[in-house]
Structure formats: structure tokens, C-alpha cells
Amino acid sequence: MVQFKQNIRGNVALGVNPLGLKQEVLNEIDYVKNKGPYEAPKKVLIIGASSSYGLATRISLAFGAGADTIGLSYEKGPKSERNLGTAGWYNNIAFKEEAEKEGLIAKNFVMDAFSHESKQEVIDYIKNEFGGKVDLVVYSLASGRRTDPDTGETYMSSIKAIGEPVVGPNINMQKQTFFTETLDPATDQEIHDTVKVMGGEDWELWMRALKEADVLTEGVLTTNYSYLGTELNHPYYGGGTLGRAKADCDEKADNINALLKDINGKALIVVATAVTTKASSVIPFFPVYCIGLYKIMDEKGTHETPIMHQDRIYREMIYGSNPEYDEMGRLRPDSWELDSDTQAKTKELIMKLNDGNFNSDMTAYDIFYKEFSNLSGFMVDNYEEQDVTIEELKALEY
Template sequence: MLTFKQNIRGNVALGVNPLGCKQDVLNQIDYVKSNGTYEGPKKVLIIGASSSYGLATRINLAFGAGADTIGVSFEKGPKNERNLGTAGWYNNIAFREEAEKEDLIAKNFVQDAFSHETKQEVIEYIKNEFGGKVDLVVYSLASGVRKDPETGELYKSSIKAIGEPVVGPHINMQNESFYTETLEPADEQEIADTVNVMGGEDWQLWMEALKESGVLTEGVLTTNYSYLGTELNHAYYGGGTLGRAKADCDEKAENINQLLADINGKAQIVVATAVTTKASSVIPFFPVYCIGLYKVMEEKGTHETPIMHIDRIYRDMIYGDKPEYDEVGRLRPDSWELDSDTQAKTKELIEQLNAENFNSDMTAYDTFFKEFSNLSGFMVDNYVEQEVTLDELKALNY
């Protein structure tokens, strides 16, 4: 029988608990169901569907709006007792199993979303087995590398400042340390490569392929999650390479709106709030911002996990009657984070942090670490330890 051990290197999770991942999916499903059903899309394609916002979106739309879904993600299954695969592999399986229990279609494409071949395979599936058209396309892909589908060139993103170095506090969850880090500025090539990986080019390529193939409904909506942040993290986020990539998504949204104009479609940038993801955990300084922000928002009753945030976005804002837009038309569910009192209290709290108190009751370090652990199936609420063999895990079908 297998035993599962949480293994962290720096702020990167290496271990996985497949059974814990399943329970985490069940917990998210229960949260959505507890809020009841709502009228939403019925045929949905989610690009980047296996974890965090993408997974939460798929769960919300399936179990809240009754949508059939296609999920595209690049994950790995178990090989041996030392390499049990990725959390997203088991998330995909758990989601499909639960959706099919309710007679919902839940097709998983586990392959490279950047490739032309994957786009065409998904399109053929939509045409032949998914009713012919989709009414919502969600782009939630998070990757550090991207192979150019035309040239085969491999681009790698860089999380760096632009112009000047940034110095600030950071956390290492492996050894629970608090230290000062310097984030060096990116050169022009690193900026360009980051935009190539994390910008909106692939989103636009997907929408062009889908439109050309005639698999988009009249009035189709496509969403892409962004993050703009605040004055407290602008130097290393909005003002850094990540910010350049997000700005490129804004530009591509305009292109997609023109592309979809003749079918009354819309590209919607959703500026989401700060949440715990595998990506956010490795952004320099960002975990410090989170443990301060979460503490303040917990006290105000406004802190959200990805499933809570996504449920509010789709139930209340996109398909509900409580949308909040900014001056350029982006949806702004991050308004709770940007609340002036919340930001002032977060700034005051962060300025008091040091190596002795960062992981005390003074902050929400425990919340951040638990949410980080949940991403790999550890510290999951309602989890009951069970026996499972490697062969049983290998027999699971995504």
C-alpha cells in the first residue's frame, strides 16, 4: 500500500496525495451545490482546466449551471511509487467521475494546449461528439514554457522586475524562513519570452481556430483571467514581466472582440483577486503580501479561495445581476481586495513582519500554507485516509 508524504522544495510542491486531490474536488463541488443552481452556459471549453481557477471554473459551471465541459490540460499520470504524477491528473479524473454521475459530459484532453494538433482534435470532438458548438470558452492556462506551434521554438517565462531591481521580504515554506530577496530586472528578450508564454497570443489562436471551424455559438463569450494587483505589489507584478504579459492579454482581447463581432461574441478579461495557486506561491514577495492580505480579509469576512471567487464571478457577475466593470470594460471581482481600508491595513501589517512573527497568529500564514497544501491533496478538509495501491492508481482513466 502507498503512503503519501508532502514534499516541498522552496515553495514548490513535489509530492501528491491522489486521494486527497479527489476529496478536494468533492469539497469544491459541495461548495457550489450549497449555493444552488443558476442559469449559465451549457457547452463549455476550458483551456487549462486541471487546477486552481480553471478547475474551479469547470466545477462551478458543471455543478452550478449544469454545463457539459471539455477540459484541456497537460498533466502526468503515475509511473512508480516515487513518481505518482501530478495533482492535476487526479483532479481531472475526480471531476469526470463526479460529473458523469450527474449525466454531464466531462471530456478531458490531456495534451499540449499550445499545439495546432490539440486545437484541431478538440474542434473535431466538438463537431462530432459535443453538439457542434460551444457557448463559453475559458482560457485559464498557466505554464512556464511554451513551444511555438509554427517554429517549434521553446519560450521560457521569467518572473522579474523591469528597469530596476526590487528588494523585499519573501517566505520559504520548506523551512519556514522569512528573508530579504532581490528581484533582478529582466532584459528585453526575457520580457518578450514571458509575453510569448503568458500573454494572449495562444488565447487568440484558439479563438481564431474555433471561429474558423464554425463551432462557436451566436453570442459566444470567452473569458481570460488576469491580475493587476495593487500599489503594494506593483513593482514586482504589474510593473514587472508578469504585468507585461497581462497587458498583452488586454490587447488580444480587443483582437478577439473584432474577430467575434459578426456573431455578437465577446472577449471578457476578468481581473481576479489574489489567491493561493502553485504559480502565486513562487512569485517573489507575493506570499508575504498574501499572508498579510488574507489576515485582513478574513477579519472582514471577504477572503476567498479559488472556488469561492469563481462561483461569485460566474453566478453573481457574468451570469448574474451584480457585474462590476472598470473604465476599459474589464470585469473587476477584485474590488474586495482593492478596498482602500483593506489595502491600508494590509500595508500596515506587512511593515511589521519579520522572521519571528511572520508565521504567528498575527498573519494568515497558516491559511496560506493550508491552501497551498490543498493544491497537492494534503491538509484537505474531510479527508479520510484510505489504502490504495500503485496498480489501482495506474488503472484510473482520465
């Protein structure tokens, strides 16, 4: 029988519990079902659908709005008891199994979303097996590298400051330590490469390919998740390479809006709140911001996990009656995080943290660590230990 062990290197999760991941998907489905049904598009393509925001979006739209979904991701299945594959692989399988029980279409594509070939394969599926058109396209791809489909050149992203180094506190979940870190400024090449990977270029390529193939409905909506943050994390996020990539998404949204004008389509940037993801866990200084922010928001009753946040975005804002837009037309569900009192109390708390108290009741370290563990199938609510063989895991179909 396979033994599941949580393995963390720094703030990177290496081990997975496939059965725990399935239970976490079930928990998120139950959350959506308990909120009741809502009206939203019924044919949805989600690019980056296997974890965090993408998975939560897919669960909300399927089990809240009854949507058929296509999910695209780049994941790996199990090879041995020592190499069980990636969390997203099992998330895809669990979602598909539960969606099909509801009579929904849940097509999983496991491929390189950046390639022209992948775009064409998805387009062919939409035309031949998915009713011909989609009315919502969600772009939620998170990757540290991208190969340009036209030039073949591969770019790597860099999470760095711009202009001057940034010095601040960080935590190491593996060693359970609190330390001071220096984030070096990026070179012009690193800024350029980060925008190529994490900016909006591929989003625009997807929308052009889908439009040219005539698989978008009249009035189609496409969303892309962004994050702006606050003055507390601006030096290393909004003012760094990540901020440049997010600004590029704003520019590409304008291009897509022009592209979709003749079919009354719309590109919408959704400025999301701070949540625990595999990506956010490795952003320098960000975990410290989270354990402070979560403590304050949890006390106020405004802290959200990805499924809570995404369900609110689609149920109450995009397809509901309570949207909040800024002057640039971006949806702003991050208003709870940006609340002035919340930010002031978060700043005050963070300033008091040190190696002796960062993981105490003074902070929300316990919440952050649990949510981080849930991403790999550990510390999952309602989970019950079961025996499973590697052969049974290999036999699962995505």
C-alpha cells in the first residue's frame, strides 16, 4: 500500500496525498452546493484549471451554475510510490468524476497551453464535441516558464524587485523559521522575460485563435485573474516584476476588447484577493503578509479560501447584482483586503513579528499552513485514511 507523506522543501510542497486531494475537491463542491444554484454560462473553457483559482472557478461554475467545462492544465501522473505525480493531476480526476455524476461534461486536456497545437486541439474539441461554441473563457494559468510558439525561444520568469533591492521578513515552513531576506533588483532582460511568461500575451493568442475559429458566442466573456496588493507588498509585488506582468495583462485586455467588439464580447481583469496557493507561498515576503492579513480578516469574518473567493466573484459579482469596478473597468473583489482598517491592523501586527511569535496564536500561521497543506491533500477536513496501491492510482483516468 502507498504511504502518503507530506514533504516540504522551503515553501515548496513535494509530496501529495491523492485521496486527500479528492476529499478537498469534495469539500469545495459541498461548499458551492450549500450556497445554492445561480445563473451563469453553460459552456466554459478554463485555461489553467487544475488548482487554486482555476479549479475553484471550475467547481463553482459546474456545481453552482450547471456548466459543462473544458479544463486545460499541464500535470503529471504517478510513476512509482516515490513519484506520485502532481496534485493537479488528481484534482482533474476528482472533478471529472463528480461532474459526470451530475450529468455534466468535464473534459480534461493535459498539455502545454502555450503551444499552437494545444489551441487547435481544444478548438477541434469545441467544434466537434462541445456544442460548437463557448460563452466564457477563463485564463488562470500559472507557470514559471513559457516557450514562444512562434520562435521556439523559452523564457523563465523572475520574482524580483525593480530599481532597488527590497529587504524584509519571510518564513520557511520546512524549517519553521522567521528570517530577513533581500530581494535583488531584476535586470531589463529578467523584466522582459517575466512579462513574456506571466503577462497577457498568451491570453491574447488564445482569444485570437478562438475568435478566428468562430467558437465564441455572441457576448462572450473572458476573465483573467490579477493581483495589485497594497502598500505593504508593493515594493516586491506591484512595484516588481510581477507588477509589470500584471500591467501587461491590462494592456492585452484592451487588445482583446477590440478583437471581440464585433461580437459584443468583453475581456475582464479580475483583481483578486490574497489567498494561499503554491505560487503565493514562494513569493518573497508574501507569506508574512498573509499570516498577518489572514488573522485580521479571519477576526472580521472576511478571510476567504480560493473556492470562497471565486464562488463569490461569479455568483455575486460577475453574474450577480453586486459587482465592484474601478476606474479602469477592472472587477475589484479585493475590496475586503484593501479595507483601510484591515490594512492598518495588518501593518501593526506584521511590525511586531519575530522568530519567537510568528507561528503563535498572535498570527494566522496555522490557517496559512493548513491551507498550504490542503493544496497537496494533507490536513484536509473530513479525510479518512484508506488503503490504495500504486497500480490503482495509475489506473485513474483524467
